[in-house]
Amino acid sequence: MSVEQVLKTFIKRIEQQSKSNLAKSKKKDTGELYNSIKGTVQVHKNSFTLKFVMEDYGTFIDKGVKGVKSSAKAPNSPFKFGSGSGESGGLTKGINGWVQRKRIQFQNEKTGRFMSYKQTAGAIINSIWNKGIRTTNFFTKPFKNEFAKLPGDVVEAYGLEVTSFLEYTFKK
Numbered sequence: 001m002s003v004e005q006v007l008k009t010f011i012k013r014i015e016q017q018s019k020s021n022l023a024k025s026k027k028k029d030t031g032e033l034y035n036s037i038k039g040t041v042q043v044h045k046n047s048f049t050l051k052f053v054m055e056d057y058g059t060f061i062d063k064g065v066k067g068v069k070s071s072a073k074a075p076n077s078p079f080k081f082g083s084g085s086g087e088s089g090g091l092t093k094g095i096n097g098w099v100q101r102k103r104i105q106f107q108n109e110k111t112g113r114f115m116s117y118k119q120t121a122g123a124i125i126n127s128i129w130n131k132g133i134r135t136t137n138f139f140t141k142p143f144k145n146e147f148a149k150l151p152g153d154v155v156e157a158y159g160l161e162v163t164s165f166l167e168y169t170f171k172k
Contacts, residue, residue: 004043006154007050010146011039014052017142022061025136029098033058037139054139057094064135073134081129091128096121 018037028034033055042049064074068082081091099105099121105114106123115123 003048003154004041006150007041007048010150011041011050011052013146014139014142015039017146018139021136021138021142025138027061027136027138029101033061052139052143057090058139060133061136062139063137065133067128067130067132069130071132073132077132077135081132092121092125095125095128099124 015037019034022028022034022037036053036055036058038054039050039052042051060079063079064077066074066077066080068080071077071080096118099117104120105117106120107114
């Protein structure tokens with residue numbers, strides 16, 4: 001197997017495991033994030049470039065987000081609600097759509113009546129804003145696991161390529 005093939009296999013395994021982790025953790029709602037996970041390898045004269053892409057919010061699902069009042073769900077996350085660095089209204093838009101797709105409506109404790117989708121979304125948004133989003137590592141774990149295996153695979157493939165090159169050179 002060539003070095004390029006080893007790297008393509010590395011990418012494929014990370015894609016598959018990341019998608020599997022999303023599905024197992026029930027984070028596959030519309031399938032946008034699931035379908036967006038893609039890796040590529042580019043071959044250059046003296047190097048290779050590996051690139052992984054996914055929907056922007058995938059990073060927040062992977063690393064988690066600290067809440068305004070608590071960071072217990074994502075203590076090591078580089079992200080925090082209320083820092084002013086994120087897209088304004090992104091959480092509200094996402095949760096409003098999710099509540100309507102899933103047809104979730106909370107009941108008012110006092111009256112027993114169902115809340116509107118907008119009210120239900122507001123309660124969920126408030127909780128997420130204050131408590132944060134739990135870290136899933138759906139991408140980080142497969143990447144670290146496969147990366148740990150990579151050096152041996154690359155050395156073996158590179159050694160085979162050098163051997164083939166030398167055999168070809170000495171025949172000529």
